[in-house]
Amino acid sequence: MSRRNFSVIGKPLPKIDAMGKCTGETPYANDLEFPRMCYGKLFRCPHPHARIREIHVERALALEGVYAVITGADLPQKFGILPATEDEEALAVEKARFAGDPVAAVAAVSEAVAEQALKLIEVDYEILKPILSIEEALAATDESERIHSWNRRANVQKAVSFEFGDVAGGFAEADEVFEDTFFYQGNTHLPLEQHCAIAVYGPGDKLTVWSSTQTPHYVHRALAKVLGMPMGRIRVIAPPVGGGFGGKSDPFSHELCAAKLAMVTGRPVKFTLSREEVFYVHRGRHPVKMWIKTAVKKDGTLKAMHFRSFLDGGGYSSYGLASVYYTGALQTVTYHLPAYKFEGARVFTNKPPCGPKRGHGTPQPRFAIEIQLDKIAEKLGIDPLDLRLKQLVEPNTVTVNGLRVSTTGLRECIEKVAAAADWKKKFRKLPDGRGVGFAASAYISGAGLPIYWNKMPHSGVQIRLDRGGGVTVFCGSTDIGQGSDSILAYAVAEEFGLSPNDIRVFTADTDLTPVDLGSYSSRVTVMTGNAAIQACGKLKTILLQAAGEALEIPGDDLEFAEGKVRSRSYPKKALSFAECVEAAEAKNGTLGATGSYRPPRHPGNYKGAGVGPTPAYSFSTSIVELQCDRDTGEIKIEKIWIAHDCGTAFNPLLVEGQTEGSVYMALGEALMEEQVFRKNGLHKFPSMLDYKSPTTLETPEIETILVETNDPEGPYGAKEAGQGPLLPVVPAVANAVYDAIGVRIDEVPITPDKILRALEGRYKRITVPTFDFPAPIKWQPGEGIEVQQKA
């Protein structure tokens, strides 16, 4: 694709919805209310693992102001985000699997009355022994100790094993073999907006649910399944979401219960989760233990890698099947790896289920790999940047596990971040207590496969042209703050030569907008952008024909620019966009068109090859400079440099914003955030004061460098920006700590107590369980399918 002069793309424009958010006018889910609305609350099991013998709701129902109480018996149909692992219930039927698992739901005249009613619900539990760690889960192999009954091996949700290329040969060739263990503690999204859902039933047996969700289409499917209602009678609307980061990507109990309670009470029902509930509802970063063994030549060339991951999944599957694959999928995308073995297992524990958080399953292995590479470079006496630069994955190549890398800006990212941070002058040269660390990473611009197997588009866009020249765009995508509504306006404005403010955008409404799978896996810009361009293309053909006839100019001499359709050779010969639409509508009838997008296939054709492919990989590098106090163990981040290959910066302001936000979130994970539980299954810090996250005072200066590679698969060459830049920051912090004070902390968060223990020689290496993995699926790149590639 050749570079064009864009009028909108690449410009630092405000988001189309920015001012509404700055005046308080933007309505979020909890800002909506309806006549006769009542309020719902969930009764949650206080025990981590308990069989439900009996539930008594009579006293709760007798309370003044209570409309209805429902239990698991009212919504017994199991559901779950992935069709292969539907193991959740809206309200636990036989068993509660974590402290906080919902057991009953109340609708009442006010939130206060609903809360009072919860205290009157009586449940007779048989308390079961809780399983609270990966090791306990793997040890509890007896059938009687199962958390779920459906999975093959007790308390192992999924175990996978792959071998790509000649792994034994790679190790045999090695001059050095490095073996390390790592632990990435779980943490949570902590969006500022607490989840909220409102359901209205009727008129005409139709159900409408407004929810602060990133995935209205999947909520739509889950509602239909659990309520036993055709999708055509259900409408799901996602108002602007007050922060998601992956935490609002599952269908949730409060959404299903709002719907059911609206149906049984005949009233609108609103559920708003408390902050404490948000900590339990979670679906955040999996705690992962990792073991990694890597074969290298003396010059640092990687010959083979064997990687094992153990994911602490919590009480339900959620996205876990994908998460376990993701901990092994993208190792091969950054540096050339000729042989690779991956074994991963996700276990059930009696804790809130984990799911996707920014980077889904890939920050943990990236943490491990990038620290190990730092160790390898140190041992071999090679600069860690040079070690990587000599073996980068080349553009237009296929990795050993069958992933096609189209463009890569990793080399430029490394060189630019090093120059900006003055790496060569600082690395191993700063005074004691001060250090720099480097890491690199790759991420997907959208998952190659949908959550449920189908051959339909991943994203659809519909455009309607009004005879006044108005342009309205309809798309199922969900703006969670990343600017996806604006992306649609920018693309359509670019195509029609209009201003983004001329475009009206309607999104995330299953009655009005074509399906887009949702705001996850960094898929939205690439997929909705391509769909929008395709829809515009169909309309442009019609418009150009009508304008050509009206102006008596051949179509190929016409262009859309500055609100007009005009002659390229005589720009004064022009129709206004509105006149052009009028002419076209007179000629063709009412004007509208659709466009859609489905990602290309990748060469990998083995079972499990569905996780990892994407239209285009983004690449990021980071250098962190910090000070570490030997007396207190405190870390002060001085500055972070981040370079990100975003393909084309659709809007550099938004790409920078996504990058800075990713760096910030990474810093929280690296230094302080952890989602940990007591022996009784209760969260240790279910409040924003105790679950520490960085404020303005802990967030350092961030210098963002955008690298553009113009990917053929991306709209105008764009790739993702929302998740990838999180990945390199966490290991770069750990590597900088080593540069500063000479101790390795192979886990996050890197807290002062761990640093002090390490300085005193008392820091314990991470132990990783032994486990009998299944026999590996073996695959070589030559066995893959032929893939057509865009030039």
Added chain:
Amino acid sequence: MAVKRKIKNNNGSAANRKRLLRLHVNGETKEVAAEDNKTLLEILREDLKLTGTKHGCEVGECGTCTVLIDGEPALSCLVLGVEYEGAEIVTVEGLKRGGAPHPLQKAFSDLGAAQCGYCTPGILVTAKALLDKKPHPDREEIKQALAGNICRCTGYTKIIEAVELAADGEAKR
């Protein structure tokens, strides 16, 4: 499933009796009947329908519900409406000047300082209180002033830049 068709109103008991309050919000005097235990946040959102003020924790930990009371930032989830009759209360809806956006609103919009936008109202009024007292704060003063407002989207970078831009813009007025 258990459903009741007829219910009594729960607002009858003495503890729940409402009192008529006169509140000065965004330059207007509003009368509202509210229970004594209702927080200012609840009165603003539920009774006055000023839903621009958001809530993130309702226990004073996130700064999302910040409003100005007599020019000072206050967490509206931690104070009762009944305490502030006679005070001047300003919410995000009161920032516009004669229908035009406040320079802070313009700067936040132009620089992409509002991503999901949920923490934005609280941050805007906190920043306004800062600029009203100190028209040219340095970066450290901006960070200190906003340290109680958590934002999970932006990494604060564009927020701080937007406050600086608004301060510069005000200087040129």
